[in-house]
Amino acid sequence: MLILSIDTSAIASAALITGDGETLQAFATEDTRTHAEVLAPGIQEILTTADVTAADIDALVVGVGPGPFTGLRSGIATARSLAFAWNKPLHGVMSLDAIAVEAALDAWRLGIDEFIVATDARRKEVYWARYRSTGGTPELLDGPHVAAPADVPELPAYGKGAGIYPDQLHAVADFSGTQPTAEALGRTAVVKLTRGLPLLETTPLYLRESDAKVPGPRKRAL
């Protein structure tokens, strides 16, 4: 099995992952604001470098967020269009799961039962979810949500969202800069796909409404 994984919930990234969870090729940028420019060339490059064509790919997976709207849509629009053109199945994965896989292993080693994964939601908020580590495997208990750091449960917190707010969140040191990547996301998806477990639709998890306000009635001059 070979899957193409894409995530733009924070940084832009893509990866080719085998059924054993091996990475054939991966691409990732540190930038969070140039997804529309860099993503397609990044995908093109990993396909070329790995000498992979559409015929070799069994499925696509895409991170459905939560993440800043415009960036998040770049990945989903890309994944949906690729899947349509190639006529391949496409699945969604909650983007915080990409951090939770690594975090669950670390938590298990440290004897931590439950933990938080948090990413930057901008506007002084974080996207977060609560997981339990069962023998190093993450189990989603609650979330994803968007909230002020002070309103996140007091548990060890993994991910860049924790690193940005060290005073409010209990950031786990080695993970304070960790972002979701397509590589980690693809690994979690492959495990589920090979075991026949369900994945998500590709509906984006915006978690916030658009900022639009319905205008009130015009004041009459009386």
Place this chain on the structure above:
Amino acid sequence: MNRSEPLVLGIESSCDETGVGIVRGDKLLTNTVSSSMEEHVRFGGVIPEIASRAHLDAFVPTLRQALDEAGVTLDEVDALAVTSGPGLAGALMVGVCAAKALAVATGKPLYAINHLVAHVGVGLLDGGELPENLGALLVSGGHTEILRVKSITDDVELLGSTIDDAAGEAYDKVARILGLGYPGGPVIDRLAKEGNPKAIRFPRGLSQPKYMGSAEQPGRHRYDWSFSGLKTAVARAVEQFEAAGQDVPVADIAASFQEAVVDVITAKAVLACTEHGITNLLLGGGVAANSRLRELTAERCAANGIALRVPPINLCTDNGAMVAALGSQIIMAGGEPSGISFAPHSSMPVTSVHL
């Protein structure tokens, strides 16, 4: 690539219409549009984030429908074209990402197209060649421009534009002031027929001598428009009637407002034409559906020896066929593809026909 009669798929997502059009050379095969207009009604105007969300969900279904209607497959397409600007940044992003993904998936060349020039390019679909000494007057909810088009593929110049609201936006705002709902254009056009266009003299923005100058020494805004003052004047007029305890003469206000908009648009457009040797004018954009704009543009063009052309209205509003049409012209003229690394450009100038 087939450069003599290319099969081009065009993608449009710069505002609230998700469009996919397919042309072969200058022949229109299909024009499929999905609009999120209904979702903006309660806000009284296009909300960029809502439009962007709608583009994401509409894109693949619109693409599938367009391919079905045209009876072609992605494999058969010679090239892809997408609006890269100007437009709403987040909305453009969806179409651009989708187009790039199709380019990666199929290996087809991709052309990043200027939306405004594409409004002119659509004129090539129904009548073949574009005439000499061509100008274009584009009026919509997102733009108000007068262009000189020496060559549709590589020589387009902006002669004038709105410095604040687009004309269609002014219609929406005035409709809201008058409690007429959204979109404002059709309802004001209809009501205006029952009202007196001379009832109230609303201001014609940027028409004072200091802005206009003369043909020899043009002022800074000789061919530019401004509609924000007009909107304020309408609001003030309504308030005066209310303060006096009188019924607001909605039809008269609608007619007088519409007359002010259409008068200043056509006066300046015709002036730009006569002073730049433009003898053929193409009218485009959604407000081209407005009956009074069509009437007065035709009248004033005729009086000044300018031949006027108005494409069918479904090609005047934003659509993918116009993007495909311009893409096709660029390919036939030997233009090089844009690659897949370009960024959407929300204020892309008309001097850049494609990236």
